[in-house]
Amino acid sequence: MNQEKSEPTSENTPPVAKHPDHDSRRDFMMKVSLGLGGLAAAAVAVPVVGALVAPLLEDKPEVWRSVGTPDQFPVGVTKLVKFENADPKAWAGSTAHTAAWVRHEADGQFVVFSVNCTHLGCPVRWEADAELFMCPCHGGVYYRDGTVAAGPPPKPLPRYAVRVAQGQVQVGTAPIPITKFSDG
Amino acid sequence: MKRFLRNVGDWLEDRTGVMSAIRPILNHLVPPGAKWAYVFGSATLFCFILQVVTGIGLALLYQPSSDAAYQSLKFITDQAMFGRVLRGIHFFGASGMILFVGVHMIRVYIMAAYKYPREMNWITGVFLLFLTIIMGFTGQLLRWDSNGVWSSVVAAQNLGRIPLIGTTLARLLLGGDTIGAQSLSRFFAYHVFLFPALIFGLIGFHLFLVIRNGISEPPKAGRPVDPKTYRKWYEAMLKREGVPFWPDAAWRDAMFGALVIIAIVGLAITVGPPALTQPPDPSLIKTTPAPDWYMLPIFALFALVPPRTESYLIFFGPVLAVGALLALPFLSGTGERSPIRRPWAVFGVVCVVIFVGALLVAGEIAPWSPRFDTKPVTNFVSYHNPQLERGAMLFYKKGCQYCHMINGEGGIKGPDLSVIGRTWTPDQLDVQIVNGGGNMPAYGGSLKQDELRAIVAFLSVQK
Numbered sequence: 001m002n003q004e005k006s007e008p009t010s011e012n013t014p015p016v017a018k019h020p021d022h023d024s025r026r027d028f029m030m031k032v033s034l035g036l037g038g039l040a041a042a043a044v045a046v047p048v049v050g051a052l053v054a055p056l057l058e059d060k061p062e063v064w065r066s067v068g069t070p071d072q073f074p075v076g077v078t079k080l081v082k083f084e085n086a087d088p089k090a091w092a093g094s095t096a097h098t099a100a101w102v103r104h105e106a107d108g109q110f111v112v113f114s115v116n117c118t119h120l121g122c123p124v125r126w127e128a129d130a131e132l133f134m135c136p137c138h139g140g141v142y143y144r145d146g147t148v149a150a151g152p153p154p155k156p157l158p159r160y161a162v163r164v165a166q167g168q169v170q171v172g173t174a175p176i177p178i179t180k181f182s183d184g
Numbered sequence: 185m186k187r188f189l190r191n192v193g194d195w196l197e198d199r200t201g202v203m204s205a206i207r208p209i210l211n212h213l214v215p216p217g218a219k220w221a222y223v224f225g226s227a228t229l230f231c232f233i234l235q236v237v238t239g240i241g242l243a244l245l246y247q248p249s250s251d252a253a254y255q256s257l258k259f260i261t262d263q264a265m266f267g268r269v270l271r272g273i274h275f276f277g278a279s280g281m282i283l284f285v286g287v288h289m290i291r292v293y294i295m296a297a298y299k300y301p302r303e304m305n306w307i308t309g310v311f312l313l314f315l316t317i318i319m320g321f322t323g324q325l326l327r328w329d330s331n332g333v334w335s336s337v338v339a340a341q342n343l344g345r346i347p348l349i350g351t352t353l354a355r356l357l358l359g360g361d362t363i364g365a366q367s368l369s370r371f372f373a374y375h376v377f378l379f380p381a382l383i384f385g386l387i388g389f390h391l392f393l394v395i396r397n398g399i400s401e402p403p404k405a406g407r408p409v410d411p412k413t414y415r416k417w418y419e420a421m422l423k424r425e426g427v428p429f430w431p432d433a434a435w436r437d438a439m440f441g442a443l444v445i446i447a448i449v450g451l452a453i454t455v456g457p458p459a460l461t462q463p464p465d466p467s468l469i470k471t472t473p474a475p476d477w478y479m480l481p482i483f484a485l486f487a488l489v490p491p492r493t494e495s496y497l498i499f500f501g502p503v504l505a506v507g508a509l510l511a512l513p514f515l516s517g518t519g520e521r522s523p524i525r526r527p528w529a530v531f532g533v534v535c536v537v538i539f540v541g542a543l544l545v546a547g548e549i550a551p552w553s554p555r556f557d558t559k560p561v562t563n564f565v566s567y568h569n570p571q572l573e574r575g576a577m578l579f580y581k582k583g584c585q586y587c588h589m590i591n592g593e594g595g596i597k598g599p600d601l602s603v604i605g606r607t608w609t610p611d612q613l614d615v616q617i618v619n620g621g622g623n624m625p626a627y628g629g630s631l632k633q634d635e636l637r638a639i640v641a642f643l644s645v646q647k
Contacts, residue, residue, distance in 0.1 A: 089365030093251020130583030149625030175361035
């Protein structure tokens with residue numbers, strides 16, 4: 001590779017012009033090295049980005065979780081229940097739990113409200129005497145049917161699927177409700 | 185011995201050349217006026233180094249796992265040797281870093297040091313500001329008590345308001361559909377690896393730019409920045425009157441940095457780290473999530489803006505703020521630097537400081553939140569009339585008192601009702617309670633007739 005040194009010809013002729021073979025070879029090798037570098041980077045990036053987005057691609061089943069027998073929920077009463085999320089990992093510990101408010105509306109008719117305020121997701125608490133759900137964060141208030149009574153929440157409390165099966169009240173697991181731009 | 189050390193030093197210098205590489209940086213000339221106003225950037229850097237060091241200490245004791253993190257935090261706080269102080273330093277170090285990054289930014293803006301040729305110094309600084317805030321927030325999540333869990337839900341909800349990709353981003357943040365095993369591992373990876381790496385890189389770039397473009401001289405009214413002549417003028421000024429950074433200017437940075445660190449350690453020992461709240465069980469809902477002080481102004485803003493504008497604020501607010509900060513050096517990259525000639529800039533800074541400070545105070549008071557811990561009025565006043573007694577009790581039990589104060593007891597979300605009987609007739613009270621309105625729930629559907637009468641009677645005698 002001594003083409004630069006050789007042939008000290010006239011100055012306005014660049015030395016590379018005299019060696020088109022060498023030039024195109026170097027150019028080619030540079031492109032190959034860039035391409036290989038890109039390939040190497042992509043080969044590493046795929047599993048790393050994969051680890052990042054993997055939870056989005058998981059297909060979580062909706063499962064029914066028993067939260068008690070119907071007679072544990074008197075008619076007209078709203079009660080806090082706790083159930084396990086669908087398919088939690090072994091090291092989730094207590095973070096695998098979700099809470100929900102179960103209301104026995106009429107005989108055999110149940111409604112299950114999310115505890116997540118639709119404003120920013122804080123846990124609402126049921127004030128039994130006032131018959132209101134109240135959020136501690138920014139003062140969101142909901143009526144017993146989950147509709148907004150006061151404060152900033154843009155929409156009613158979301159509901160979980162519920163059924164009575166095998167003598168048990170069962171709640172369908174679901175993703176944590178996220179309020180969208182269009183909801184606000 | 186001395187000779188031996190000198191020989192070792194000479195050998196190292198000959199083989200590595202470290203000193204000859206560093207010396208020009210240490211001794212580079214800086215404007216003689218770069219005095220105490222210039223210590224806040226280095227104070228931020230000292231806080232960052234403190235965070236790295238104490239972060240390593242905490243990582244020796246911490247379990248980054250959703251099920252065990254809380255126990256390990258209890259261990260760090262209550263049992264590990266100096267663990268409480270270590271947590272305290274890391275907390276006050278974070279507070280200091282956020283405080284000084286803010287003060288540094290205000291100093292640079294007031295003195296207009298972002299103007300030509302230091303536009304990129306400002307832009308890298310803006311990114312460092314946001315990375316610092318992100319570090320503060322992710323660090324608060326790593327505490328992984330109920331506050332950490334619910335703060336991550338709140339963060340996910342904020343991301344969820346971004347159009348189109350919001351829900352995806354929210355799930356990405358939580359590491360799945362719900363809080364769970366993957367949530368904390370992610371926050372840990374972001375807080376300990378990803379964002380610190382970005383900060384290291386950006387600090388290096390930021391400091392490189394400080395050396396390359398030179399420390400800005402204190403501004404003087406009537407000496408505007410002109411890109412055609414500035415660099416030449418700056419070089420000549422340095423040659424004429426510049427002083428070496430080390431030791432003429434650097435001792436102030438070193439002294440202020442040392443005092444800051446001593447103050448942080450002092451606060452860590454005397455005040456200690458924030459107390460842990462309940463365990464990270466999302467089914468424990470008797471909790472009042474509130475962020476650390478540096479996020480409180482934003483938390484307060486979300487409570488105070490009209491709900492209908494909120495989605496726009498959550499999405500466009502940060503976009504506009506980042507856009508304005510990045511655009512600043514291009515919109516006013518030349519001209520006067522002196523704050524005396526830029527009164528509107530100073531006025532703007534004062535407004536922003538008052539605005540953020542007021543939101544911080546409002547966030548501490550949280551007047552919009554119901555006071556669940558209020559005590560019934562009947563604890564303090566006894567009524568002979570049974571209907572008044574019942575009205576007072578119902579006023580508490582029906583939740584009125586969470587938001588309304590009577591004789592100094594109760595919430596402050598709604599109006600104080602201590603003297604409501606003077607101006608409101610029973611009929612007016614009746615209508616308001618049944619129909620609600622003005623951000624008050626309608627109680628018509630839940631109060632019985634006699635309960636309503638008792639509450640109205642109770643309120644009518646508040647004179």
